[in-house]
Amino acid sequence: MVELSQRDKKILKAVVVDYIKSGEPVGSRTVSKKYMTNLSSATIRNVMADLEDLGYLYQPHTSAGRVPTEKGLRFYLESLMEIEKLGKRERDAIRRAYLDLTGGVEEILKKTSQVLSNLCSQAAVVLWPRLTATKFKRIEFVRLYRNHVLTILVAESGIVHHRLVTYDEDIAQEELDKLSNYLNDILKDMTLGEVKNRILEEMKEEKALFDQIYNRAMQIMKKALQEKAEEAELYIEGQANLLDNPEFADIERLKRILRAFEDKSRLLKLLDMTLGSSEGVQIILGPETETQELNEISLVSSTYRKGEVVLGVVGVIGPIRMDYPKIVPIVDYTAQVLSELMENPENMDTSRS
Amino acid sequence: MVELSQRDKKILKAVVVDYIKSGEPVGSRTVSKKYMTNLSSATIRNVMADLEDLGYLYQPHTSAGRVPTEKGLRFYLESLMEIEKLGKRERDAIRRAYLDLTGGVEEILKKTSQVLSNLCSQAAVVLWPRLTATKFKRIEFVRLYRNHVLTILVAESGIVHHRLVTYDEDIAQEELDKLSNYLNDILKDMTLGEVKNRILEEMKEEKALFDQIYNRAMQIMKKALQEKAEEAELYIEGQANLLDNPEFADIERLKRILRAFEDKSRLLKLLDMTLGSSEGVQIILGPETETQELNEISLVSSTYRKGEVVLGVVGVIGPIRMDYPKIVPIVDYTAQVLSELMENPENMDTSRS
């Protein structure tokens, strides 16, 4: 593998930057004039031919300029990109967006997706806090009708999960209240991950066989906690923004992408990939996922946290050609602000005054 | 206003039907050949010219065929359309879709939007049961942090509304439990509309000034019931289906429509219009709403009910040129099935066996 010289990198960078701006293949003349006035277009041409041989650039046809390949883009993202610094004005705009919210965490998350999609002029996506990461606050059982119990699970963050479970006996509301009281008592201050484990564990023990109340409580609770794969655990916002990108003028392409959005499971998988990652912004290029449907888009994302615990993911989805230097710091900062809000929800109110 | 002769109507109908099928202006020759073999194209031409003068048809340019105007379409829908009968196969398909659902009403509604968008190959929309129409089942208060109470309202249908309210005093969880117990007691068996009225009414009375528990309960309950205008009270499904319509090949048009969908308030208003309507399917053509954003689409909708009480609306959204004879009965039947399910949720389980 040949090392790129300083000059090669500079030219590669110029091509990527210009391509990101214009969306069109960039020729040697453009690079020479706009980015490297000390070199002639002929020289640039030679270098670009080399870069093409090395797989960083690609030529749509003989007499066209060059377009970065996935490899070229990735190299740019890793080593060449100069992230813009976020201006005070933008930082304020992001913070201010949260000021007049009165509702709970859901509202904050929804607002976040709006902020991101507006500021970046692309689609934005927000993955909800994972159940396992948040703390248990309260459980409530409501008998709706025969054999059917509505379970309402409240996380410490204020997020509410509810679920209708069936139980093979019909339990009166009075007894359900006892069960929930019991559970509220013993599950206090655990994370939902711990809750789940504990329940699975204790159901194995003999005690379950003899203590009916205990047994029922555990059974219902277990059902309440079952992850429903279909559940919409994410917001997508600003899909219409995607239409502003010239690369999506092609209807067929657009259709593929919108369909991918409707079936949220694929996106979930994508976002899950970034959940485990370390701090900071991550960029996933569509082709890297090897998922046909996401081939033409890319994701700029970051996790948000409460203290050290990763809760979820926020990100921006757009075409592979995105204005990364602008978007990366926005996602970064938004995720930070969101983490602060998660840490201390009362902030929101005090900052209003 | 001149009355249309039988023949005029037949020709108008032919134009509309053919236009709905093909999406292109239909000429006299086509009508003569495909729909009225007993008449020559010249005769048809004369009639069509008359229909144009009367405002039922419109000619994009001198040498093109005719396209129905809004007036023409409306006339067709009211008096000429022959609704197709829904085959047993389709009826079964709709019923079967609900069989394997385990969750509550939300899941049913979501499924409904999927069913409609699939069967009609357009976007589908489902308006949730209005708060006021459903019966109160239970209220729960959870203290999240200082001055912040999470209120959880369960309707008899199993729909859960939750909301974070602030209260100017910090109330301990023990007291909140008392308050909710009190409310659960006195609000039993009322509809949420009645609940709201009763609370507003009683807060005026003097009792509120003296009885602190009573007072607090009412205050918080009132806040919990406040309709949040922004709340997403509807599902939209199958937006990508719209891309299959040739009329939406134009990106600009598509953009306008997707933006209209993102701002749900406009759609809500549209659906509200049909809420008050009598039984059966209603069709609203975009231009009739006089809302710029909805100008190019139309809505086929029906209410769904529990007994005599109208709960919400289901519908199909597509281009003004839609296959109404096919879609109307689908919407109609789906709304019926949905009403049955609302009436008696246990149906779902029994039919599974």
Next chain:
DNA sequence: ATTAGCACTATACATTACAGAGTGCTAACA
């Protein structure tokens, strides 16, 4: 009242021509 026939018109489509942008290569230059 209906229709055949004809002149007329607008669109859609294919063909052609041409300008523009870009390349690779060669030869000259510092």
Next chain:
DNA sequence: TGTTAGCACTCTGTAATGTATAGTGCTAAT
């Protein structure tokens, strides 16, 4: 030896042109 000017070549996009097609309105004949 690295850089550059110059030139022939290639591909695309666009504008201009001609032609086929589908449709109309009108008139005169049935």
